[in-house]
Amino acid sequence: MSNVSVREVTSKADKLKFVRMMWDIYGDDPNWVPPMEMDRMKLIDTTKNPFYQHTKIRFWVAERDGTIVGRIAASINDNYIAAQHEQAGFFGFFESVDDPDVAHALFEAAEHYLRENGMKVVYGPANPSSNDEYGLLIEGFNRPPVLLLTYNPPYYASLLEQNGYAKDHDLYAWLLSQETARSDKLMRVASAMRERNKITIRPMNPKRFNEELALVKHIYNTAWENRGFFPMTDAEFDFLAKDLKPIYDPELIFFAEVDGKPVGFALSLPDVNQAFHAGPRIPRGFFNLPIALWNLFTKKKAIDTVRIIVLGVLKEYRNRGVDALLFSETMEAAKRKGYKFGEASWVQESNAPMNRAAQMMNGVKYKTYRVYKKMLG
DSSP: OOOEEEEEEOSHHHHHHHHHTHHHHHTTOTTOOOOOHHHHHHHTOTTTOGGGGSEEEEEEEEEETTEEEEEEEEEEEHHHHHHHTOOEEEEEEEEEOSOHHHHHHHHHHHHHHHHHTTOOEEEEOEESOTTSEESEEEEOTTSOOOTTOOOOOTTHHHHHHHTTOEEEEEEEEEEEETTTSSOHHHHHHHHHHHHHHTEEEEEOOGGGHHHHHHHHHHHHHHHOOOTTOOOOOHHHHHHHHHHHTTTOOGGGEEEEEETTEEEEEEEEEEOTHHHHHHSSOOOSSTTHHHHHHHHHHHOGGGOOEEEEEEEEEOGGGTTSSHHHHHHHHHHHHHHHTTOOEEEEEEEETTOHHHHHHHHHTTOEEEEEEEEEEEEOO
16 A cells, blocks of 8 residues: 655745755756756745736645655646636646656646546646646657756656546757758748748847837737647736846847738747756755856856747738748847757647748757646546
8 A cells, every 4th residue: 555645735835845856856867957946936936926816726745754755736727718718727847756656646636626626627737837837858858958848757758647648739849050050941931931021020129128028928919829828918928027037138039020010029048057057056955046046157158059939920921931030030140149059949749830940940859748638537
């Protein structure tokens, strides 16, 4: 008989334990990038993170002999339900030792909560939503994750599948190299499309930050049709922008316009995970923040990659080469700034235009993330 017990996490002290238990799971895994505890605590703070204004979430840890051996969260996002017309909940923040009893106890707690609240299906992992860290890494364990993407041990897929979870859809990460990205075909297509459709590409104007952010909000909430999508509120956008502003570079953010009308945008960020990974390993506890900041400010030269984190085009302007132009301008700007690589991620497997654009830039599909699904009968 298993001696695993599961208890709900509610206090700030227990939430800190919830965050810190990751160091026990990953140990000395060379490809894991330890997080900043401050950021993790902010992400799950139900009073300060505006995401929780429309989402209910619960947290649990699994313990054996007084030691935390796993964790999970379950959430019900009212804005997702309204957008997708589906009584669906999410699990997230899943971590577990390689033990089916631990994983089963955690999923049992999460699923019971979702059923109790009328959910018919559960998706995940979502940490805590598709607008944050999303999906389980199933291919590409040989390299550290880039900024804001997940990383997990290979055995997690088996633990999920043993508990009745199956693939819903996959998300791809494409690695682009400056040496091969600007193919002749891409340049011809981009040039022809630019002339034919009177498309202009311009960088973000940092002096008009609030106005530019409003454009991003509009295009993002209008253009996206991905599985799992729900519109972000103004408060959520502002919360995210405040978090990312210290590392953003306006020269890596582009708007596409037709006759002066913004019809698409691309947002890229330097992969600061490379700086975190290059210096002393970030510990849990008191020295977590000082060492993380030390690495960030002293290991900037280790950053040779940008993540093309969001690229969207209004529906009526798709299939006109806008996406290819945004990709091309981003890589050109990254080259000028000394970056050698770009990662386009994530791209849903069903998103043919974006996957085709990445292929035209000789991208390599080098990581795959899977969103799992389980019916709650």
